Amino acid sequence: MKQDAATARQLGLVNCHDCRLLVETPxxxxxxxxRCGAHLHLRKPNSLARTWALVCAAVIFIIPAxxxxxTITTTLGAKQADTILSGVIYFMQSGSWEIAMVIFIASVFVxxxxxxILIVLLLSVQFRSAWRPKDRTTLYRLTELVGRWSMxxxxxxTILVALVKLGAVAAIEAxxxxxxxxxxxxxxxxxxxxxxxxxxxxxxxEDV
Amino acid sequence: xxxxxxxxxxAATAKIQARRGxxxxxxVPIVALVIGGWLAFKAISEKGPTIAITxxxxxxxxxxxxxxxxxxxxxGQVETIALSDDASHVRVSAKMIKGSEPxxxxxxKFWVVRPRIxxxxxxxxxxxxxxxxxxxxxxxxxxxxxxxxxLETPPVVTVGQPGRHFTLHAETLGSLDVGAPxxxxxxxxxxxVSYGFDQDGKAVDVKIFIEAPxxxxxxxxxxxxxxxxxxxxxxxxxxxxxxxxxxxxxxxxIAFDVAKExxxxxxxxxxxxxxxxxxxxxxxxxxxxxxxxxxxxFDESVRGLSIGAPVELYGIKLxxxxxxxxEFDLDKKKFxxxxxxxxxxxxxxxxxxxxxxxxxxxxxxxxxxxxxxxQGLRAQLQSANLLTGQLMVNMVFVPNxxxxxxxxxxDYRVIPTTSGSFEKLQESLSRIITNMEKVPFxxxxxxxxxxxxxxxxxxxxxxxxxxxxxxxxxxxxxxxxVELQKxxVELQxxxxxxxxxxxxxxxxxxxxxxxxxxxxELADTLELRPQSVIxxxxxxxxx
Numbered sequence: 001m002k003q004d005a006a007t008a009r010q011l012g013l014v015n016c017h018d019c020r021l022l023v024e025t026p027x028x029x030x031x032x033x034x035r036c037g038a039h040l041h042l043r044k045p046n047s048l049a050r051t052w053a054l055v056c057a058a059v060i061f062i063i064p065a066x067x068x069x070x071t072i073t074t075t076l077g078a079k080q081a082d083t084i085l086s087g088v089i090y091f092m093q094s095g096s097w098e099i100a101m102v103i104f105i106a107s108v109f110v111x112x113x114x115x116x117i118l119i120v121l122l123l124s125v126q127f128r129s130a131w132r133p134k135d136r137t138t139l140y141r142l143t144e145l146v147g148r149w150s151m152x153x154x155x156x157x158t159i160l161v162a163l164v165k166l167g168a169v170a171a172i173e174a175x176x177x178x179x180x181x182x183x184x185x186x187x188x189x190x191x192x193x194x195x196x197x198x199x200x201x202x203x204x205x206e207d208v
Numbered sequence: 209x210x211x212x213x214x215x216x217x218x219a220a221t222a223k224i225q226a227r228r229g230x231x232x233x234x235x236v237p238i239v240a241l242v243i244g245g246w247l248a249f250k251a252i253s254e255k256g257p258t259i260a261i262t263x264x265x266x267x268x269x270x271x272x273x274x275x276x277x278x279x280x281x282x283x284g285q286v287e288t289i290a291l292s293d294d295a296s297h298v299r300v301s302a303k304m305i306k307g308s309e310p311x312x313x314x315x316x317k318f319w320v321v322r323p324r325i326x327x328x329x330x331x332x333x334x335x336x337x338x339x340x341x342x343x344x345x346x347x348x349x350x351x352x353x354x355x356x357x358x359l360e361t362p363p364v365v366t367v368g369q370p371g372r373h374f375t376l377h378a379e380t381l382g383s384l385d386v387g388a389p390x391x392x393x394x395x396x397x398x399x400x401v402s403y404g405f406d407q408d409g410k411a412v413d414v415k416i417f418i419e420a421p422x423x424x425x426x427x428x429x430x431x432x433x434x435x436x437x438x439x440x441x442x443x444x445x446x447x448x449x450x451x452x453x454x455x456x457x458x459x460x461x462i463a464f465d466v467a468k469e470x471x472x473x474x475x476x477x478x479x480x481x482x483x484x485x486x487x488x489x490x491x492x493x494x495x496x497x498x499x500x501x502x503x504x505x506f507d508e509s510v511r512g513l514s515i516g517a518p519v520e521l522y523g524i525k526l527x528x529x530x531x532x533x534x535e536f537d538l539d540k541k542k543f544x545x546x547x548x549x550x551x552x553x554x555x556x557x558x559x560x561x562x563x564x565x566x567x568x569x570x571x572x573x574x575x576x577x578x579x580x581x582x583q584g585l586r587a588q589l590q591s592a593n594l595l596t597g598q599l600m601v602n603m604v605f606v607p608n609x610x611x612x613x614x615x616x617x618x619d620y621r622v623i624p625t626t627s628g629s630f631e632k633l634q635e636s637l638s639r640i641i642t643n644m645e646k647v648p649f650x651x652x653x654x655x656x657x658x659x660x661x662x663x664x665x666x667x668x669x670x671x672x673x674x675x676x677x678x679x680x681x682x683x684x685x686x687x688x689x690v691e692l693q694k695x696x697v698e699l700q701x702x703x704x705x706x707x708x709x710x711x712x713x714x715x716x717x718x719x720x721x722x723x724x725x726x727x728x729e730l731a732d733t734l735e736l737r738p739q740s741v742i743x744x745x746x747x748x749x750x751x
Contacts, residue, residue, distance in 0.1 A: 016257045021316065046233070049233065049234070050233040052231045053236055053237045054233065054236055054237070056236040056237035056240070056241075056717055057236045057239070057240035057241075058240075060237065060240040060241055060243075060244040061240050061243075061244070063244060064243075064247045065246065069248075074736055075732070075734070075735050076338055076727065076728065076731050078273075078338040078339055080735075081275040086272075090335070094736055094737070096737075101251075160738050163738055163741055164734060164738050164743070166734065169727070169730065169734070170731050170734045172736060172738070183240075187236065187240075194233075
């Protein structure tokens with residue numbers, strides 16, 4: 001980005017989020033889009049507060065998601081409850097380390113990484129840091145990209161529950177952690193959505 | 209510049225609206241917090257105690273998997289399995305659910321439930337499917353405890369089971385084992401719980417448990433006997449085979465009944481002690497607890513007298529010979545035979561038996577002294593069996609006996625003896641000879657001849673009877689015995705070690721085991737690779 005190029009804000013313009021119409025409007029109170037009627041925002045409204053709230057919720061949900069059992073397997077009358085991590089360890093010990101890796105990355109690494117990135121971004125904006133804005137934007141893009149994939153575990157559980165219904169021989173049920181895990185994924189997706197990456201650049205713009 | 213003016217020109221004017229206030233998005237983390245807090249509270253409030261159990265081996269146990277079940281209800285799970293410091297046993301640490309605390313006392317028993325085939329029973333078959341689990345027999349009695357020693361075999365009787373425990377005192381264990389049945393009129397009413405040596409290791413104490421309501425059948429006069437195997441008896445009524453059940457032949461058993469004489473008496477209390485007789489017949493013999501020892505000094509041959517020979521008074525057994533030896537008396541310069549006898553005063557019945565017994569027991573010496581000095585009680589050797597020449601000790605009252613009293617020899621009081629019946633025989637013989645002269649022999653001779661003739665007829669008749677006995681009855685008895693032997697051999701063949709029945713049973717069990725194993729493998733595969741249901745079994749690349 002060239003430093004001398006003007007931004008919409010500097011020109012007193014607002015880009016409609018829905019129909020992308022450039023609207024000239026007072027920046028403290030942008031109203032509605034004259035073309036499509038959408039609410040106009042210079043930046044996403046309450047972006048920081050919303051993202052903080054959703055991130056907090058995700059942090060709380062991730063605890064039961066990892067401590068409670070994800071799947072309950074019944075094999076020949078023996079019940080076996082597995083949390084995400086115990087499943088990973090089980091697959092690693094039984095030799096299928098590829099599956100273990102997939103589950104670990106999708107269900108443990110990605111959600112934690114996403115939450116950490118969001119917290120770092122939020123803190124950096126909150127404290128008006130000018131540190132490496134480009135890298136931080138890359139991180140943000142990464143969270144958006146990777147977000148949908150963390151649902152892999154939920155898909156696996158759903159498919160297993162539907163597939164393995166062999167009566168007394170073997171049956172798999174979803175454990176209570178599945179709900180919390182799904183909540184973590186959904187809430188972090190909303191959190192990533194409500195974060196406005198332009199906030200990263202606003203600090204640099206104002207400093208110039 | 210032109211760009212900017214164009215943008216200004218084309219930019220539309222927005223409709224102005226008031227800004228919103230508080231963001232309702234904060235409800236989301238609040239809800240999350242409430243749910244999280246509730247979960248945490250639940251987890252903390254449902255946390256049960258952690259206990260430690262030691263076993264000699266962890267066979268079949270798996271950390272994080274093996275369950276602890278009380279009456280088949282899951283109340284805990286094994287957390288860790290570790291060796292003890294000296295590696296002599298295994299320490300299992302388990303997490304119990306909340307509410308299990310009242311059952312965790314020092315009376316509580318733990319054991320590993322595995323498939324077991326024992327004597328007449330098969331148990332724990334369910335664990336072939338699901339793997340071993342730890343069974344618990346919770347007891348609310350006793351002090352709370354968190355460390356336990358696991359049993360190697362499941363307890364026969366659970367704590368809550370109504371009934372009563374008894375101790376049986378036996379000379380040998382026989383073929384009894386833990387779990388062996390206890391029968392009353394051939395119906396099983398209890399089991400052997402444990403056995404061990406008694407305090408000084410000279411006998412065996414067998415602990416049994418009689419289930420309610422049959423425990424009230426055990427009274428003071430109940431006699432227990434070892435009903436292991438079968439008894440064969442041949443008597444005037446014929447051949448009789450007595451057994452309780454097939455199981456008792458294999459794994460032993462105990463039976464009981466009320467003694468023939470007398471009333472049942474009061475119901476026996478918990479842990480009452482009884483004597484375990486070797487067989488049913490032995491229960492009919494009375495058991496005598498009081499024995500008085502006396503010595504007899506003989507200066508004649510005791511050839512034919514052995515230890516265990518009876519001591520009789522008026523032909524009724526009073527006691528037995530317990531010791532005999534030969535010794536030389538230095539003062540009198542002669543040999544003598546000291547014989548020690550044991551007399552059981554309880555064998556004597558009396559109108560006021562209890563009082564009489566008390567008197568005898570309190571001072572047997574004084575009692576015996578009266579008998580010896582005033583009534584002339586003496587001991588003499590008498591032939592017990594003319595054919596074998598066995599001797600026994602006979603106590604006699606000699607009215608005109610020379611005065612004698614109880615003397616002391618070593619540790620024993622000595623009852624005076626009188627000469628045996630041989631000397632008496634000589635006296636009688638001389639008397640007979642003097643009387644013989646008066647006998648009218650010719651008349652007797654004629655009558656004798658007549659008698660002999662008749663006798664011969666009678667003997668001939670006897671001969672016919674004997675022949676009949678020989679021809680008919682004996683072969684039948686023999687045939688019966690041969691049949692019995694055959695039956696026993698067949699029984700041995702059909703249930704013995706290498707019999708087809710046994711082989712088939714073993715084979716079936718093996719096959720069942722294999723089937724279950726493959727079943728288990730299928731389940732494992734499904735658990736490990738559920739995709740194989742759809743995609744089939746994957747083959748490993750490096751194979």
